[in-house]
Amino acid sequence: MTDPAAPSRPPGMLDVARAAGVSAQTVSRVLRGHPYVSDEKREKVLEAVRQLDYRMNPAARALSSGRTRTIGVLSMATESYAGAMTQLAIEHAADAEGYSVVGAHIANVDAGSISAALDRLERLGAEGLILAVPLRAQDRRIESMSERLPTATIGGSPVERARSLDVDQRAVARLATEHLLALGHRTVQHVSGPGDWVDAVERTAGWREVLEDAGRSVPPIIHGDWTPESGYRAGLQLGSDPGTTAVFVASDEMAFGVIRGLHDAGRRVPEDVSIVGVDDVRLSAYCTPALTTVAQPFTELGLSAVASVTARLEGRDDPTADRPLAPQLLVRESTAAPHA
DSSP, X not given: OOOTTSOOXXXXXXXXXXXXXXXXXXXXXXXXXXXXXXXXXXXXXXXXXXXXXXXXXHHHHHHXXXXXXXXXXEEEOOOOHHHHHHHHHHHHHHHHTTOEEEEEEESSOSHHHHHHHHHHHHHTTOSEEEEESOOSSOOHHHHHHHHHSXXXXXXXXXXXXXXXXXXXXXXXXXXXXXXHHHTTOSOXXXXXOOTTOHHHHHHHHHHHHHXXXXXXXXXXXXXXXXXXXXXXXXXXXXXXXXXXXXXXXXXXXXXXXXXXXXXXXXXXXXXXXXXXXEEOOGGGGTSSSOOEEEEOOHHHHHHHHHHHXXXXXXXXXXXXXXXXXXXXXXXXXXXXXXXX
């Protein structure tokens, strides 16, 4: 005897066929967009799908169409705002295109970690690939995979067959450093990100170029690791130097730590030291003082990466060539002219 309290199963393809009065093969053809189905039968199937609220599960869709409609995303295992916002944009854009997203995260950019992550994405049926990892040199396994799958990179990783989508990180540094010099600061200290990240290396290079072009002294770099804790240690160090009046910090999260470290060292922001961060995390506009920062177009990066990959999967022209991906300086309360 059937238990009336037992949950009912979701409708299947046979249920749709019975409701429409057609064969299961006809239902399959309609759902795959097959051209050789009469308009009358197609409408019956679609009406049955609506009435039954039928949803084809991913496994069945893959068996029916030979496609998984899945995009794989390889990214770093970090808690950074930049990574989270880019991932969110990728997922929303993929969903709008009728694709799902599977992710693989690596803690270190080495051949073994990358290979294991790509194996996971292939096992999960990725048809396209988005790389959001800070590669500084070509990786043989990634090059091989990008020959088989449409691939886009975020952050400037060198992949020969991939569509590269990145923000000019030297321009990010130039906006920040030039703003501080324009306020009248004689030079600008720099708290950088990790040396094995492409973004950190490029921001450091842009900062150095501006100081050298302006004929200013280039202070020693203080290296951070993207965390507020590393920023706090840098802030204590900078606060002990009375000659420090301006600091370009390679991320907002480190900048929050720098501000706290300066406070604990007895230095005020911006009265004694001006601070510029990078990313425009949501908190940056509401902290005290509100943080001057260089905003990056994370949403546009994610949208463009998905648009590029799905266009090639669907046989369309890549629409991302004309999309602007420019950083923007947002001047708030953490920067001011140096006091006499």
